[in-house]
Amino acid sequence: MATTSCRALILIGDGLGDRPVPEFDGLTPLESQPTPHLDELAARGECGLMDPIAVGVPAGSDTAHFAMLGYDPYKYYTGRGPLEALGVGMDVLEGDLGFRCNFSTVVPDKKGRLIVDDRRAGRIEEGTDRLAMALNNIGSIDGFEFQFRPSVAHRGALIMRNPLLRVSGDYDEDSPPLSDADPHAEKQPVLEVQANSPALAPAATALNKWVHAAYELLKDHPVNVARMNHPDGPLKPANICLPRGCGVRPELPAFRKMHGALGGLVVEVGLIRGLGEFVGMEVVEAPGTTGGYDTDHLSLARTAVAALDRTPIVLCNLKAPDVAGHDGKADLKRQTVAMLDEMAGVLLESLDLGKTVVVVTGDHSTPVSVKDHSGDPLPILVCGHGVRTDEVRDFGERPCGRGTLGRIRGANIMPILTNLMGIAHKFGA
Amino acid sequence: MATTSCRALILIGDGLGDRPVPEFDGLTPLESQPTPHLDELAARGECGLMDPIAVGVPAGSDTAHFAMLGYDPYKYYTGRGPLEALGVGMDVLEGDLGFRCNFSTVVPDKKGRLIVDDRRAGRIEEGTDRLAMALNNIGSIDGFEFQFRPSVAHRGALIMRNPLLRVSGDYDEDSPPLSDADPHAEKQPVLEVQANSPALAPAATALNKWVHAAYELLKDHPVNVARMNHPDGPLKPANICLPRGCGVRPELPAFRKMHGALGGLVVEVGLIRGLGEFVGMEVVEAPGTTGGYDTDHLSLARTAVAALDRTPIVLCNLKAPDVAGHDGKADLKRQTVAMLDEMAGVLLESLDLGKTVVVVTGDHSTPVSVKDHSGDPLPILVCGHGVRTDEVRDFGERPCGRGTLGRIRGANIMPILTNLMGIAHKFGA
Numbered sequence: 001m002a003t004t005s006c007r008a009l010i011l012i013g014d015g016l017g018d019r020p021v022p023e024f025d026g027l028t029p030l031e032s033q034p035t036p037h038l039d040e041l042a043a044r045g046e047c048g049l050m051d052p053i054a055v056g057v058p059a060g061s062d063t064a065h066f067a068m069l070g071y072d073p074y075k076y077y078t079g080r081g082p083l084e085a086l087g088v089g090m091d092v093l094e095g096d097l098g099f100r101c102n103f104s105t106v107v108p109d110k111k112g113r114l115i116v117d118d119r120r121a122g123r124i125e126e127g128t129d130r131l132a133m134a135l136n137n138i139g140s141i142d143g144f145e146f147q148f149r150p151s152v153a154h155r156g157a158l159i160m161r162n163p164l165l166r167v168s169g170d171y172d173e174d175s176p177p178l179s180d181a182d183p184h185a186e187k188q189p190v191l192e193v194q195a196n197s198p199a200l201a202p203a204a205t206a207l208n209k210w211v212h213a214a215y216e217l218l219k220d221h222p223v224n225v226a227r228m229n230h231p232d233g234p235l236k237p238a239n240i241c242l243p244r245g246c247g248v249r250p251e252l253p254a255f256r257k258m259h260g261a262l263g264g265l266v267v268e269v270g271l272i273r274g275l276g277e278f279v280g281m282e283v284v285e286a287p288g289t290t291g292g293y294d295t296d297h298l299s300l301a302r303t304a305v306a307a308l309d310r311t312p313i314v315l316c317n318l319k320a321p322d323v324a325g326h327d328g329k330a331d332l333k334r335q336t337v338a339m340l341d342e343m344a345g346v347l348l349e350s351l352d353l354g355k356t357v358v359v360v361t362g363d364h365s366t367p368v369s370v371k372d373h374s375g376d377p378l379p380i381l382v383c384g385h386g387v388r389t390d391e392v393r394d395f396g397e398r399p400c401g402r403g404t405l406g407r408i409r410g411a412n413i414m415p416i417l418t419n420l421m422g423i424a425h426k427f428g429a
Numbered sequence: 430m431a432t433t434s435c436r437a438l439i440l441i442g443d444g445l446g447d448r449p450v451p452e453f454d455g456l457t458p459l460e461s462q463p464t465p466h467l468d469e470l471a472a473r474g475e476c477g478l479m480d481p482i483a484v485g486v487p488a489g490s491d492t493a494h495f496a497m498l499g500y501d502p503y504k505y506y507t508g509r510g511p512l513e514a515l516g517v518g519m520d521v522l523e524g525d526l527g528f529r530c531n532f533s534t535v536v537p538d539k540k541g542r543l544i545v546d547d548r549r550a551g552r553i554e555e556g557t558d559r560l561a562m563a564l565n566n567i568g569s570i571d572g573f574e575f576q577f578r579p580s581v582a583h584r585g586a587l588i589m590r591n592p593l594l595r596v597s598g599d600y601d602e603d604s605p606p607l608s609d610a611d612p613h614a615e616k617q618p619v620l621e622v623q624a625n626s627p628a629l630a631p632a633a634t635a636l637n638k639w640v641h642a643a644y645e646l647l648k649d650h651p652v653n654v655a656r657m658n659h660p661d662g663p664l665k666p667a668n669i670c671l672p673r674g675c676g677v678r679p680e681l682p683a684f685r686k687m688h689g690a691l692g693g694l695v696v697e698v699g700l701i702r703g704l705g706e707f708v709g710m711e712v713v714e715a716p717g718t719t720g721g722y723d724t725d726h727l728s729l730a731r732t733a734v735a736a737l738d739r740t741p742i743v744l745c746n747l748k749a750p751d752v753a754g755h756d757g758k759a760d761l762k763r764q765t766v767a768m769l770d771e772m773a774g775v776l777l778e779s780l781d782l783g784k785t786v787v788v789v790t791g792d793h794s795t796p797v798s799v800k801d802h803s804g805d806p807l808p809i810l811v812c813g814h815g816v817r818t819d820e821v822r823d824f825g826e827r828p829c830g831r832g833t834l835g836r837i838r839g840a841n842i843m844p845i846l847t848n849l850m851g852i853a854h855k856f857g858a
Contacts, residue, residue: 386448386449386796386798386799386805387448387449388448388449388457388805388826388827388830389449389455389827390827390830391827402831403830404478404826404827404830404831405830405836406478406830406835406836407835407836408484408836409484412483412484412485414485415483415484415485415486415804416484416485416804417485418485419485419486419487419803419804419805422799422803424485424486424487424803424804425487426487426488426489426801426802427482427486427487427488427489427492427502428482428488428489428490428491428492428493428495428502428506428509429489429490429491429509429674429700
């Protein structure tokens with residue numbers, strides 16, 4: 001086989017794909033923004049369109065990255081809860097249930113039901129560490145041990161453990177083991193958690209007790225008292241913690257075992273970091289990155305290039321295009337495309353394309369007209385070592401649709417890379 | 430339904446696909462070699478790119494032909510050993526284990542371990558029939574019956590049979606039932622065969638005894654004594670026989686049952702012949718073919734055309750491009766492309782494209798820069814009866830990437846053909 005010294009860098013513009021924007025004469029933000037460096041990579045490579053999961057299916061960042069890193073999400077994805085917990089550094093053991101949580105604000109109604117007033121507790125920024133300590137004082141309920149850890153702003157993760165609980169195989173794997181307490185909408189009551197199988201009924205009961213215990217502990221907590229008496233006017237109290245996205249620990253083979261090479265991650269999203277750490281990728285922090293428009297995108301690119309010295313395959317994700325998509329800001333999205341282009345410039349300056357394979361694409365589309373993830377395919381380019389260059393000279397949704405890479409899936413990316421790197425396993429003889 | 434008198438010929442350039450070659454100005458051997466006949470077929474047909482197994486996955490000739498003949502290799506392929514045995518005409522029964530074997534040269538070290546000195550016993554050409562008779566004298570061990578048959582040069586096949594052994598379902602189907610005795614490298618000790626499940630432990634023990642018995646029988650065999658005392662200097666003795674590629678009998682529906690028509694094979698590779706015979710295809714020998722650069726490629730094409738009279742679907746494989754790819758010889762590979770083009774010329778001369786469908790492609794890429802199979806997709810053309818012609822006028826990797834056939838898989842070929850032939854089954858009403 002060819003050089004194992006070949007390296008591969010995957011550059012992801014999070015939420016990069018888009019739809020025609022009227023004020024850009026029907027072009028997408030990517031098509032309308034001049035991108036000299038991305039165009040040069042496209043000209044030196046082969047282009048196509050990529051569906052992260054399957055044609056027309058809107059992907060999450062998590063499932064898209066599962067697929068792009070070689071883990072079929074239909075086989076391996078067990079929900080966002082356990083990934084969130086892994087992402088904040090919690091141990092998720094076999095048999096554990098993991099959840100994402102929001103600190104929220106609830107108000108009891110006349111019947112005593114807890115009605116959600118603000119799902120994000122006024123986007124609380126401070127004091128969640130102290131609230132978390134209170135939650136961790138709840139301890140065990142009905143033999144289930146609860147561990148909570150706060151993350152950014154109103155967010156957190158919860159682990160529910162019972163040494164006797166053997167979740168695996170005991171439940172319908174097509175839906176979460178336990179349903180959400182979070183109603184996902186305001187003015188709605190907190191939901192009674194349901195078990196998806198009789199074996200899990202005691203777990204549902206314990207979790208419902210935990211949610212109510214959280215309310216009792218938090219409603220008069222000094223942090224909330226201070227919020228309600230804030231000198232600039234009352235802030236919403238974080239008087240409950242609502243779990244959602246329940247899932248068991250994913251069973252993922254190590255990245256090195258899957259692909260025959262070490263992998264590195266330079267990303268701004270905790271969820272993807274959690275996945276990477278779980279599969280034994282080296283997660284590298286890029287200085288000055290924020291996950292927002294003000295991130296140091298050049299630092300992200302330079303850190304990814306440097307990481308190639310230690311791990312032959314590196315994935316780097318710029319979050320900003322997704323933020324602009326969710327915000328519905330076409331001009332801002334175009335600016336984030338310019339950031340991605342400057343990152344491509346760093347790659348062109350720093351990498352020897354005779355010994356490196358570069359992929360540029362997105363993890364899903366977040367059209368500014370949709371303000372959410374959509375199932376539109378993403379442009380993708382593959383250039384460098386061994387690539388059969390095509391005639392596409394312009395990195396954009398429509399130009400890439402004419403490339404010889406054709407229409408591929410996220411799960412095809414790792415086989416394409418390991419093939420070009422010369423480390424793919426032959427199937428057959 | 431349309432004419433059942435329609436015929437289909439699949440012409441395979443083994444290992445045809447390639448990557449940009451610097452001395453050909455970045456063109457592939459196929460792109461740089463003038464191919465007037467292939468170009469005419471492309472001009473009269475529809476083109477695309479074909480992944481034999483899946484995007485980026487390097488295919489073996491065996492798995493690729495499984496897929497192209499309509500047998501999903503992920504479902505049907507059970508390893509190369511049983512195919513090799515079938516290819517040399519042995520019966521492989523349900524419950525049998527089949528292996529590929531090499532006659533090798535081993536030297537005992539101080540600890541008595543057998544160290545592989547030459548995996549191919551000096552590429553022994555003569556006397557293997559007599560060595561095989563000695564091996565077949567080993568007979569039964571622990572209730573397992575062993576049958577060996579030599580094939581070309583140092584190669585052979587072994588069947589291990591036990592009327593009481595029910596292998597099916599008793600083992601992890603993702604790995605071979607028994608591991609290899611062949612260490613796949615020289616200066617390494619002969620490996621102790623391991624069973625992949627406790628139920629197979631007695632089989633592993635018996636096979637290990639067989640390997641050692643082979644050494645005892647072969648080390649002083651007159652054939653080897655003669656080799657060591659060769660008048661031109663000592664030749665490596667074929668003093669052991671090392672099994673690898675263990676697998677059970679594949680369960681393949683007959684070709685005619687799968688596709689509603691008889692199939693024929695005109696190929697130079699024993700492995701594909703074994704597959705074809707197993708599924709009831711008519712295997713036709715083309716006079717003057719060698720599997721090498723000196724093969725009579727026109728005889729191969731003429732024999733395939735003639736076979737269409739008896740079997741409506743014929744697959745014809747020219748081995749030479751793969752040989753040139755493995756040898757890393759770009760100029761020679763271009764010459765084998767010229768051979769394939771002359772074969773296309775025979776088809777143009779002999780076939781009525783109003784009543785015939787012709788497919789030209791490869792079974793996998795064997796780039797001269799890689800010297801091994803790679804996962805790069807293959808150009809493919811489909812022309813003749815009923816085909817919607819596109820604008821591609823040039824049969825090559827990149828031109829075909831612009832064709833309307835798009836990016837397809839090996840497993841798509843038989844449905845495309847049977848559809849055009851009018852013998853496909855409608856799914857639904």
